[in-house]
Amino acid sequence: MKLLYAEDEPALSEAVVDYLTYHKYIVDAVYDGADAYDYAIPGEYDGIILDIMMPKRDGLEVLSALRKKGCRTPVLLLTAKTQVEDRIRGLDTGADDYLPKPFDMGELIARIRAMLRRREEFHPDLICFGDLTLNMQSGAIHLGDMSFQLPKQEYRLMEQLMLNHSMYLSTEDLLVKAWGYNTETDINSVWLYISYLRKRLLAMNSKVEIVSKRNIGYKLELQS
Template sequence: MKLLYAEDERPLSEAVVDILTYHKYIVDAVYDGEDAYDYALTGGYDGIILDIMMPRRDGIDVVSALRKNGCKTPILLLTAKTQIEDRIRGLDMGADDYLPKPFDMGELLARIRSMLRRREVFHPDLLSFGDLTLNIQSGSLSCGDMEFILPKQEYRLMEQLMANHKIFLSSEDLLVKAWGYNAKADINSVWLYISYLRKRLAAMNSGVEIVSKRNIGYRLEIPI
């Protein structure tokens, strides 16, 4: 299961991410509401955990905007605010559940499990584009009769390219989405792994190409 966790207190974020990762969740961590909104729309998450008090955009505004844009991913709100009015407002804006801080990690895990059981949207285990199929569970990329288990970083990069094949993703976007905010990688890593994936597609005789547009970014295309 893939989760988005938005929390501006970095020590708390790191601690929660460590525990969620230990419990076999894939977690993307962001630290402000604007990034939470952008990631939620493009990341293909099974669940979203939002702190309400965040810089740039508060969690309730993020929930409202996501629901207006058709996002049905389950959302759990976390906040230091415990007044009943805040709970009602968050739920009325479209949140699925509400947990006040400070919270017990056991309760957070239980609420996440409950939230994911109730999710209404089916997220497929396969992403497809052209003659390529990426298996989310196994991390394998297949084309015709050929199939490769992608190394972790190639997989995360290809996942972003396939999930967002209608738009160009800049090197900076790919660095954050595929490596994460706290990664020690830089733009050179994106270029290097794009090269690896291009060689991989060529070896599979795929009709799909990773095209680049100067000063804009990368996306998958099927040449005419």
């Protein structure tokens, strides 16, 4: 799952991003409302976390502009405890939920999970393809009674391949989807982790294989 997090306090932003990353979310962090709008408008995210008090454009202005543009991505607003009017305005403008600051990290992730469960295009906790099942909560991949806990980047790459198994994903697509927009990693890492996953599937005797098409990309196929 991929989130956009807009917060102008660097220390808080870093702490939240670390916590969400630990829980297997991909997070792009921005620090003002103008960037929040620019990042959100292409619709690449499963959810957006918006602080109301931000420079350039506040969170309510960003939310209103996104909804007017037809962006239906779920939005969680972060508000100061005393800003009841902002909470009401936010919900009226199209926010899916709000969380007063300061907040507990456990409550934040519970709110995010609840918000994402309410999406129209809901991805289940378990993704299945062929003889494989991927648990999106634990990060484990299963084949029959066999189970293996995937390292973080292998999990993120496998998640994208399984969610998009009907289409080829280019190396650049996989880099953005599995590592995030702001990554300093290059496409060599995609090739390396594809190699790791191929070895993993071979070791599990899976009928699923990662196939590639030159200058097109990668996808999953079920061996006959």
